[in-house]
Amino acid sequence: MFESLMTALGMVLDWQNFFWSLFGVTFGIIVGAIPGLSDTMAIVLLLPFTYYLGPIPSIAMLMGLSKGGNFGGSIPAILFNIPGTPQAMITTFDGYPLAKQGKSGKALKTALFASVTADTASDLVLIFLAAPVAMVALRIGPPEYSMILFFSLIIISLAASGSPCRGLISTGIGLLLATVGCDPETGTLRFNFGFIELADGISIMPMAIGLLAFSEVLLQAERWYKERNRNRTEAVRLSRPGTDDDRLTPAEMKLCLPTIARSTLIGSFVGIVPGIGTTVGAYLSYIWSRKKSPYPEKFGNGALEGIAASEAGNNAVNGPNLVPLLTLGIPGNLAAALILGGFMIKGLVPGPQFMESNAPMLYALFAVLLISNLYTLIVGGIFVHYARKLTNIPKTVLFSCVMLFSFLGSYVNNSSLFDVAVMFVFGLVGYLFSKLRLSLPTMIVAFFLGSLLEHKIRQSLTISRGDWTIFIDRPIACCFFVLTVFITLFYIVRLTRGRKAARP
Amino acid sequence: MNKLLSVLLAGTVSLFCMGQAQAAFPEKPINVIVAYAPGGTGDISVRMLAKKLESILGQPLVITNKGGGAGVPGFEYVMKARPDGYTISAPATPAFSASIFLRKKAYDLNDMSFVATYMINDRILLARTDRPYKTWEEFKAYIKANPGKVSIGSGASQEAVEVLRSVAIKExxxxxxxxxxxxxxxxxxxxxxxxxxxxxxxxxxxxQAARKGDLNILLNLGAGEVPDFPNLPKLHADLGHPFYTSAPYAFILPKGTPEDIRATWENAIKVALQDPELQNAMLKAGFSPKFMTGEESKAFCQESVNLIPAMLEFNKKAE
Known part of the structure; x- marks a missing residue:
């Protein structure tokens, strides 16, 4: 053990690790901050670089990219109401209102503080609890999965937006869109309207870019058109340096800490279950924090805890998400799949063997994770300092750039023009959603949980030969089923009471 | 005299042409289209090979992932590209069965130019070591003793499931x-x-878990060799089952690519696979490197493509 640690120390203390980690974080933040380009794409772009680096520096760079990208997404989310990465969309709820109040500096610093704290905490979960976490992850089979997904969907539809009805409609549309593609069991095409490109379903990247970034361009264009004669546009004010609007006071930091702790817990749990993803972590954390808050009405109008919950929730997913990769060699998400590719090209095969035979390398890897967090704090701080000034860019210029990146971002993902068309169509859908006051984040989350849910339910029923009791036979599944029923009843009671009270 | 002159002339011309052909290809970076998302077996294996191919061909290989549609759109993109050897598809062959399963349309293998196979991706059947069955025969007996209670998963191969279904029907x-x-x-x-x-x-x-001994391998559903398990029974070759599934991962060029360019590619892959370092890296990752010429690859694919409709027919009849 001690010997491994010393070897690991030797491996870590190499200028290459520090340099490539810094490079990864910086590049990640830049790419994450550009709407349409995500951290996953940054990894794809830089993957060939890893051929020429040693294993630890290449992993340092890839981890840095992933962490930097995750934070970078919150910068445009706060400043322009456009999430740079899909997981930052929950940050827009409170980040943008704060920016409009001239508190963009405070909002960005809260996001950075929450991101780094939660990320570090979740890395510690990975380092010290990898083995037990892997055990829990293995206990989650198709029936457990189905019920966890069902539970998340119900919470997101009922509790996320002000109106449960609109939430359910948004979820329904998301689930319907998730059926496009291929029947998971028979492998035949369905609802693909004759496009073979849709055989794997609608690609999430172009869809998210369309819904979140391109639709915002349309909305802004409409607003500009309406207000063009009045000669004034609603501008985001710059927070003045040195004032309280620009920084995060110690009192506020303390206020956010319980939220961050809670969100880290939720995020880490979401991270254990592979495939659920960062956006869900952020969303569930946000909902819980609002529930717990003494002033829930402030959420959505610029509550610092809202930003803290979203950012902590999505960053906390990352640590545990690496657990199945390192313990079993099973990637928990796309970024992890790419990192697995990076490992394998180097001739390293993650999994039980890896833990035993490459212990020093594993420790070195953990150290590199923590170094990346430190860099995110430092580099992120520098970016935040200058990013505030971006609000001075005229909106006409800014949104032209966003439009350009929307096209670019949806193309480069699969190098396919078809995806650009998908992005365009979903831009219009997103515009309609905003007009109908339906919830876009709920729809997106429902979309990407939908295909997983269908898959897992059908797998469970194949195993049980159509016997639905499989969902309540097993303790973990049953637990989530009961929770779901309880929450649904709670909302029904509250709704009917509210209606009775409204009547004279 | 005239004859001699013409022979000499012809010789010079052909030598000149050969020299030119060798100098001419490749003279600019090459696009390798991987029709799958990055991070999978296909993508990783191509990236491993590409590094070696770059030094043999002397030009950078630009790998582009054109994922989506089970690999069909990415493959067809290459088949429609200019047949000059600068746009190549790898590992192209999974698109063959995907097209049959997705839209009931088989490719005509004469409409493309096979370069070479670099590995065989076989499908294998695995089980946990704590189960009462350690071999395929024991597993069969176990299923017979517990009808309807045994579940076999598939790591996303519709073809392999149909093969297993045909086995279940037959047995x-x-x-x-x-x-x-x-x-x-x-x-x-x-x-x-x-x-x-x-x-x-x-x-x-x-x-990987099986290599460490954490899982048992019961059966090879394919026709190739699994390097770490040489004694594994093969469904078709050893057990006499009429159907099998085997995907030779191959490089394929569009139809009409000049033969000398195709041959340059074929040779480059052959030389690359002779490199012990690459062999070692592939074996370490669990891949089974195997070289097959374009002709051999085509014959191999033709056979498995012909099998699929027969197998589907067989399975349908039983229902």
Whole structure:
């Protein structure tokens, strides 16, 4: 053990690790901050670089990219109401209102503080609890999965937006869109309207870019058109340096800490279950924090805890998400799949063997994770300092750039023009959603949980030969089923009471 | 005299041409189109090979992932490209069965130019070591003793499931087939004990666990060799089952590519695979490197493409 640690120390203390980690974080933040380009794409772009680096520096760079990208997404989310990465969309709820109040500096610093704290905490979960976490992850089979997904969907539809009805409609549309593609069991095409490109379903990247970034361009264009004669546009004010609007006071930091702790817990749990993803972590954390808050009405109008919950929730997913990769060699998400590719090209095969035979390398890897967090704090701080000034860019210029990146971002993902068309169509859908006051984040989350849910339910029923009791036979599944029923009843009671009270 | 002159002239001209052809290709970077998302077996294996091919061909290989549509659109993109050797598809062959399963349309293998195979991706059947069955025969007996209770997962190969279904029909086995989206997802459920056995490609997490001895391999559903398990029974060759599934991962060029360019490619892959360092890296990752010429690859693919409709017919009849 001690010997491994010393070897690991030797491996870590190499200028290459520090340099490539810094490079990864910086590049990640830049790419994450550009709407349409995500951290996953940054990894794809830089993957060939890893051929020429040693294993630890290449992993340092890839981890840095992933962490930097995750934070970078919150910068445009706060400043322009456009999430740079899909997981930052929950940050827009409170980040943008704060920016409009001239508190963009405070909002960005809260996001950075929450991101780094939660990320570090979740890395510690990975380092010290990898083995037990892997055990829990293995206990989650198709029936457990189905019920966890069902539970998340119900919470997101009922509790996320002000109106449960609109939430359910948004979820329904998301689930319907998730059926496009291929029947998971028979492998035949369905609802693909004759496009073979849709055989794997609608690609999430172009869809998210369309819904979140391109639709915002349309909305802004409409607003500009309406207000063009009045000669004034609603501008985001710059927070003045040195004032309280620009920084995060110690009192506020303390206020956010319980939220961050809670969100880290939720995020880490979401991270254990592979495939659920960062956006869900952020969303569930946000909902819980609002529930717990003494002033829930402030959420959505610029509550610092809202930003803290979203950012902590999505960053906390990352640590545990690496657990199945390192313990079993099973990637928990796309970024992890790419990192697995990076490992394998180097001739390293993650999994039980890896833990035993490459212990020093594993420790070195953990150290590199923590170094990346430190860099995110430092580099992120520098970016935040200058990013505030971006609000001075005229909106006409800014949104032209966003439009350009929307096209670019949806193309480069699969190098396919078809995806650009998908992005365009979903831009219009997103515009309609905003007009109908339906919830876009709920729809997106429902979309990407939908295909997983269908898959897992059908797998469970194949195993049980159509016997639905499989969902309540097993303790973990049953637990989530009961929770779901309880929450649904709670909302029904509250709704009917509210209606009775409204009547004279 | 005239004759001699013409022979000499012809010789010079042909020498000149050869020299030119060698100097001419490749003279600019090459686009390798991987029709799958980055991070999978296909993508990783191509990237491993590309590094070596770059030094042999003397030009950078630009790998582009054109994922989506089970690999069909990415493959067809290359087939429509200019046949000059600068746009090549790898590992192209999974698109053949995908096209049959997705839209009931088989490719005519004469409409493309086969370069070479670099590895065989076989499908294998795995089970947990704590189960009462350690071999295929024991597993069959177990299924017969527990009709309808045994679930076999699939790491996302529709073809492999149909092969297994045909086995079940032929042997009178009553089993449930559970489809997964990826080998990783299926591996997790197999290791977690949620399914009784699972069909996976070599190089997946489940296969790595088997190499360490954490899982048993019961059967090879393909026709190739699995390097770490030389004594594994093969469904078709050893057990005499009429159907099998085997995907030779190959490089394929568009139809009409000049033969000398195709041959340059074929030779480059042959030389690359002779490199012990690459061989070693591939074996370490769990891949089975194997070289087959363009002709051999085409014949191999033709045979497996012909088998699929017969197999589907066989399975349908039984229902």
């Amino acid at each position: 009178g086995l009553d089993v449930n087939f559970v489809m997964y989206k990826s080998g990783g997802e299926a591996s997790a459920d197999l290791i977690g004990g949620h399914i009784d056995a699972c069909e996976l490609g070599v190089g997946t997490a489940g296969y």
